Amino acid sequence: MRITFIGGGNMAGAIIAGLATLGRSDLSIHVVDRNPEKCERMKAEYGITYSNLLCEADVASDIVVLAIKPQQLKALATQLSPWIQQQLIVSVAAGIRTDSLATWLGNYNRIVRVMPNTPSQVLQGMSGLFATDSVSSDEKNVVDTLFAAVGKTVWVNSEEGIDKITAISGSxxxxxxxxxxxxxxxxxxxxxxxxxxxxxxxxxxxxxxxxxxxxxxxxxxxxxxxxxxxxxxxxxxxxxxxxxxxxxxxxxxxxxxxxxxxxxxxxxxxx
Structure with a gap:
């Protein structure tokens, strides 16, 4: 399974560190981030591959994790739109609802929205997750594994629940x-x-x-x-x-x- 992280900040780094503890040889991680020093550190520590400029080949993955600032997500999603085929999109961008993201992706709605929190950086996080109807149970289980690697997870049945989780474990x-x-x-x-x-x-x-x-x-x-x-x-x-x-x-x-x-x-x- 190949996972691409767009954005290599604290949250992406925490998830990658957590995944490294699983010891899964079938897992390939690719990071897209503008900071070459940061990418080199993650490559040395976790064996990831990386690129500093986003291209279509970067998102030829099973899962694409959007881990950038919310204000940057519309432009990114518009760029990704022609490249998305069957990938599962996972967004950790705070405040961005799945219907907005789906629109920006050209009405592509295989999306999981996640509200993690900062203790994920020490593998003691609490993540709330919501999946659109287009996401299968197997895919939800895969995403759950990703975030369980950095703490505990809970799933909500409606997206309004993410705002409530933001108020409790996010803040x-x-x-x-x-x-x-x-x-x-x-x-x-x-x-x-x-x-x-x-x-x-x-x-x-x-x-x-x-x-x-x-x-x-x-x-x-x-x-x-x-x-x-x-x-x-x-x-x-x-x-x-x-x-x-x-x-x-x-x-x-x-x-x-x-x-x-x-x-x-x-x-x-x-x-």
Whole structure:
């Protein structure tokens, strides 16, 4: 199976690194990117082939992954249109809906749209996927394998679900980083120096997530386990409850979803 990545940025690099861990000898990866140094590094590390200028031969593949900026996708799709025959198109361009991409490709709609997130760079990603009706179950399984190589995957039955996933796992790492920042700020307020505050906050989050992953318990159960009656944690949790942390996070997710929908409309209007 031959896969062509158009764009060799962080997300493409993460997927290629993840695929390398599978050890599949039947997998051939080709990258199209303008940066020769970057391509040479990937060639040395993962054995890819590459080109710096896109031509028809580059997309003579089973799967073509579009991993460029959303604003560049219309021009790229228009260029690809006469070269696309039976390839499965996989887009990781944020905000670009499948109907827009299909139009730009000359009404070609064998498309899977993916919303990955930045932890994919360390093989701990969360990717949401949506496939058009023209994509077979076998093809969906192949794409699932690609993104399972960099983390976990979930499929949605309607494209609106991608906007919701964007609001949760797409934007979610930033929420977590912001909460780590807030805990570190609290540590500084309690008198720790900046370096120690950062270590305390980051390791607390890292350890808590590792425990959640290893235990198989629900977050609410683990929270209850550490929240003794009349103890210190109880007071902290009471404060967060009084300030309605759950409502704050939900509001953030809803605003992110609304912006995802708005961006999709703006990019579609660019047709």
């Amino acid at each position: 979610g790492p930033a929420y977590v980083f912001y909460m780590v920042e807030a805990l570190a700020s609290a540590a500084r307020e309690l008198g720790f120096d900046a370096d120690m505050a950062d270590v305390l906050a980051a390791q607390t989050f890292k350890g808590a997530i590792a425990l959640l992953d290893a235990s198989g318990e629900a977050p609410a159960t683990l929270r209850a386990n550490v929240t003794s009656k009349k103890g210190t944690t109880e007071q902290g949790i009471l404060s967060l409850t009084e300030d309605n942390l759950a409502a704050i996070v939900t509001k953030a997710a809803r605003r992110a979803e609304a912006r995802a929908i708005e961006l999709g409309n703006e990019l579609a209007a660019a047709e």
